[in-house]
Amino acid sequence: xxxxxxxxxxxxxxxxxxxxxxxxxxxxxxxxxxxxxxxxxxxxxxxxxxxxxxxxxxxxxxxxxxxxxxxxxxxxxxxxxxxxxxxxxxxxxxxxxxxxxxxxxxxxxxxxxxxxxxxxxxxxxxxxxxxxxxxxxxxxxxxxxxxxxxxxxxxxxxxxxxxxxxxx
Amino acid sequence: xxxxxxxxxxxxxxxxxxxxxxxxxxxxxxxxxxxxxxxxxxxxxxxxxxxxxxxxxxxxxxxxxxxxxxxxxxxxxxxxxxxxxxxxxxxxxxxxxxxxxxxxxxxxxxxxxxxxxxxxxxxxxxxxxxxxxxxxxxxxxxxxxxxxxx
Numbered sequence: 001x002x003x004x005x006x007x008x009x010x011x012x013x014x015x016x017x018x019x020x021x022x023x024x025x026x027x028x029x030x031x032x033x034x035x036x037x038x039x040x041x042x043x044x045x046x047x048x049x050x051x052x053x054x055x056x057x058x059x060x061x062x063x064x065x066x067x068x069x070x071x072x073x074x075x076x077x078x079x080x081x082x083x084x085x086x087x088x089x090x091x092x093x094x095x096x097x098x099x100x101x102x103x104x105x106x107x108x109x110x111x112x113x114x115x116x117x118x119x120x121x122x123x124x125x126x127x128x129x130x131x132x133x134x135x136x137x138x139x140x141x142x143x144x145x146x147x148x149x150x151x152x153x154x155x156x157x158x159x160x161x162x163x164x165x166x167x168x
Numbered sequence: 169x170x171x172x173x174x175x176x177x178x179x180x181x182x183x184x185x186x187x188x189x190x191x192x193x194x195x196x197x198x199x200x201x202x203x204x205x206x207x208x209x210x211x212x213x214x215x216x217x218x219x220x221x222x223x224x225x226x227x228x229x230x231x232x233x234x235x236x237x238x239x240x241x242x243x244x245x246x247x248x249x250x251x252x253x254x255x256x257x258x259x260x261x262x263x264x265x266x267x268x269x270x271x272x273x274x275x276x277x278x279x280x281x282x283x284x285x286x287x288x289x290x291x292x293x294x295x296x297x298x299x300x301x302x303x304x305x306x307x308x309x310x311x312x313x314x315x316x317x318x
Contacts, residue, residue: 040190
């Protein structure tokens with residue numbers, strides 16, 4: 001059986017705690033074969049999460065349960081909802097002079113403490129108006145957020161936060 | 169060099185296993201400077217973490233059997249299937265799927281919509297709500313808790 005757990009000095013990584021994947025020798029396996037690597041800055045600690053049958057066009061504070069402290073950064077949030085899979089919406093005018101294309105536009109917006117369903121841009125149709133259509137706003141009809149599951153990871157993932165201040 | 173690994177009694181957190189981020193003293197650093205901890209039910213502003221982000225294998229992963237991370241399911245249009253996974257997290261699961269589908273250009277609203285429901289301890293219902301057959305690669309993650317918020 002391979003050595004799986006090392007608490008000590010690894011030739012690549014230095015002193016720390018290391019756990020390798022099944023079948024890999026923790027002493028000298030490649031970094032990609034480590035399940036846990038203390039030489040790195042952050043791992044996948046889950047700070048908050050939830051399962052909501054629906055979330056309307058409103059913010060949900062994910063820190064409210066237990067009154068958790070704000071992490072101080074916008075975190076990486078892994079989520080799923082019923083609005084999943086690929087979507088391809090296209091429109092071509094009858095004379096062929098205009099063609100529009102739209103992929104998925106239902107998204108989730110995150111802050112340091114909230115999660116909020118949004119629609120990004122607009123679907124392609126004959127009424128598309130670049131000057132009037134929203135960039136990001138409330139979810140459109142038919143794009144409601146249902147069966148939302150999410151996990152907030154203690155990993156900064158937003159402009160201004162992906163630097164040594166938050167990873168050091 | 170900073171103390172990085174503690175197996176013992178931490179002033180904040182109690183007995184457990186703790187690993188700090190490089191350059192931080194595991195004995196007394198702020199909670200956010202820990203990259204691993206065995207929390208003991210802290211709450212409020214002292215909260216550490218709810219657990220760790222982990223994949224639940226679709227097969228294997230026990231004893232000396234290497235885990236199989238994902239499965240592939242073909243679902244006809246308007247039909248359902250039952251992708252399975254190991255019972256590592258009861259029904260506390262976040263199911264993730266990626267579809268393979270061919271699109272036809274310039275057609276309105278071609279879609280590969282699908283949903284997961286009836287999430288059980290070893291399988292769930294995968295419903296293809298689109299108008300074409302799709303192949304979905306299924307991944308399962310341990311959601312840690314089934315509460316509305318945790």
